[in-house]
Amino acid sequence: MRRAKLSHYAFFILPALLLLAAFVVYPSLRTIYLSFVDEEGKFTLAGYKEVFTSRDTFDPEGFKRGFPMGTLIHNLLWIGIHLPLSVFLGLLLAVLLKGLPGVSFIKSVIFLGMVMPMIVGGVMIRFMFDGNVGVVNMFLKFLGLHTQTWTAYPETALLSLIFGSVWLWTGFSMVLYSAGLETIPKEFYEAAAIDGASRFRMFFNITIPLLKPITVVVVTMTLLWELKVFDIVYVATMGGPGGASNVLALQMYSYAFREFNFNKSAVVAVFITVSTLAASIPMMRLSTRE
Numbered sequence: 001m002r003r004a005k006l007s008h009y010a011f012f013i014l015p016a017l018l019l020l021a022a023f024v025v026y027p028s029l030r031t032i033y034l035s036f037v038d039e040e041g042k043f044t045l046a047g048y049k050e051v052f053t054s055r056d057t058f059d060p061e062g063f064k065r066g067f068p069m070g071t072l073i074h075n076l077l078w079i080g081i082h083l084p085l086s087v088f089l090g091l092l093l094a095v096l097l098k099g100l101p102g103v104s105f106i107k108s109v110i111f112l113g114m115v116m117p118m119i120v121g122g123v124m125i126r127f128m129f130d131g132n133v134g135v136v137n138m139f140l141k142f143l144g145l146h147t148q149t150w151t152a153y154p155e156t157a158l159l160s161l162i163f164g165s166v167w168l169w170t171g172f173s174m175v176l177y178s179a180g181l182e183t184i185p186k187e188f189y190e191a192a193a194i195d196g197a198s199r200f201r202m203f204f205n206i207t208i209p210l211l212k213p214i215t216v217v218v219v220t221m222t223l224l225w226e227l228k229v230f231d232i233v234y235v236a237t238m239g240g241p242g243g244a245s246n247v248l249a250l251q252m253y254s255y256a257f258r259e260f261n262f263n264k265s266a267v268v269a270v271f272i273t274v275s276t277l278a279a280s281i282p283m284m285r286l287s288t289r290e
Contacts (some may be wrong), residue, residue, distance in 0.1 A: 028273075034266035051267045056243065056251060067154040067244035071251045078162055078247065079226045085166045087218055090173025095207065097174075098181055107178065111171035118168070122235030125164035126151055151237050154244035161245055165232055169225070173218045180214035181207070220283040227275050248272055 038044045051057055055070060062069030069077075093110065097103045113121060128134050131149035140147050150160040184207065192202050208215075230249035233239060239246035239254070246254075248268055256265035 031266045031269050034263050035270045038263060047263045047267045051264055051271075056246070057248075057268075067158060068242060068246060071246050071248045074158055074245065074247050075227060075229075077158065078229060079223060081159075081162050082166055082169070082226055083219065083222050085163075086169040086222055087173050087215070089166065089170045090175075090218065091177045091211070091215075093170065093174045094177035094181055095203070098178070107171075107174065111175055113168035114171045114175075118231040119235050121165070121168045122232040125161060125168075125232060126236040128164055129160045151245075152241060154241055157237055157241060157245040161232060161236055164236075165229070168232075169222060173222070176214050176218055177211060180211045184210050216283055220280055223279050223283070224276050227279065228272055 035047060036043055036045070038046065052072075055068075058070040058072045059068065062073065068074070097106060100106070116124075129136050129150040131137055131147060131152075134149075136150065137147040148156075150156045188206050188210075189202055192206060197205070228249050229247055230253065233245055233247050233250050234253070237245045239250045249272065252265050252268035252272065255261045255268065
């Protein structure tokens with residue numbers, strides 16, 4: 001009887017395991033293998049040395065000269081700017097919109113950036129910063145400030161994509177924080193108000209600490225997306241001009257399908273995977289810590 005049950009379970013699980021092995025396990029192991037061999041199949045670490053000493057990946061002179069600085073630095077800039085902005089704006093919008101009439105419609109409009117495919121988001125960002133029809137330039141022109149096609153210049157291309165993607169991602173953090181705010185008992189705020197606490201103090205002493213699990217999820221998901229961002233950059237600028245907005249995932253794509261150097265592409269793929277694991281594991285431990 002027990003063997004019959006196990007055979008039934010295996011009948012349903014086996015197809016999924018076969019697909020997992022064919023499309024996840026084998027490609028992952030093959031990528032790791034390719035990153036440690038040369039074109040002749042001999043073991044070597046030359047690929048790692050070549051990739052990480054290349055100006056395409058890291059250019060120390062870029063700090064003095066400006067963009068491009070290398071894909072690794074570009075991803076770090078993406079994390080340093082996009083992560084705090086999207087998390088803070090999501091929390092701020094969730095707090096400000098709580099309890100307002102018609103809030104569902106407002107949240108739906110803000111969340112629209114997450115609903116649409118990122119490919120479409122990249123096209124929209126490109127038009128947002130266009131010198132002729134872009135909404136950003138219309139606003140700057142209204143203020144009497146300088147206008148240009150911001151994605152067409154090395155000094156502003158990457159920053160334009162980063163700030164544009166904040167709009168796409170803020171809806172995600174806002175929705176999660178809105179759900180988290182609903183779980184905080186009103187009695188906490190009522191007791192704090194009786195004790196004479198200001199709204200500012202309630203926010204930092206009640207809201208933020210109780211939203212810690214939500215913050216961990218938002219930060220983790222945002223960080224993972226920033227490490228492997230590809231589609232927005234590919235559609236909006238193709239990493240240009242002159243590599244000024246290139247990122248690691250696009251560099252991996254270029255090595256594989258432009259230069260047909262799958263060994264170097266595998267090196268970048270392994271590095272992205274290790275980076276995402278290094279970022280997610282500590283955050284997941286933090287989320288389970290009491």
